[in-house]
Amino acid sequence: MASTVILTRMTMPTLLDLEALAEKTGLTYATVRSYHNHAEARRRDGNPRPGDLPPPDKRFGRSPAWLEKTIDELLANRPGRGAGGGRPPKRAQE
Template sequence: MAADPNTDYWMTADIAEHLGVKVETVRVYRTRGDLPEPDRMFGRTPAWRPETILNWQRPGRGARTDLHG
């Protein structure tokens, strides 16, 4: 079952499902600052609007910058 892009917010598990990774991987992205800031907090639970994640470029999914002199 894919994460529903028509819901108001995605939680960490929804993002993991969308990316095809483990929830822990999404938590690591957030800890490292690679994930966009949450659009909202529900208590201590971060939540993102689906479009925030859909417009975000996942780490390691772009051109390698270490090859340019």
């Protein structure tokens, strides 16, 4: 009796390196690299901030990579423009 084996192609999750992350977010490579380096330094110092890039899901040598779903979650939950501190607006003079 012959049996039939059906092979399905499993899809591998998409990994984004710094260059792909820059393309996805519309930022420059230098900006994304800076965001990553600052987030890593804050985590090392024990001072992570909301909206920081998360730790890489994978590393290839010294190169970080994130699952696309990790970045999608970050972008969906990242504080928007104007969130946080900064100089308060000037009050109108009377």
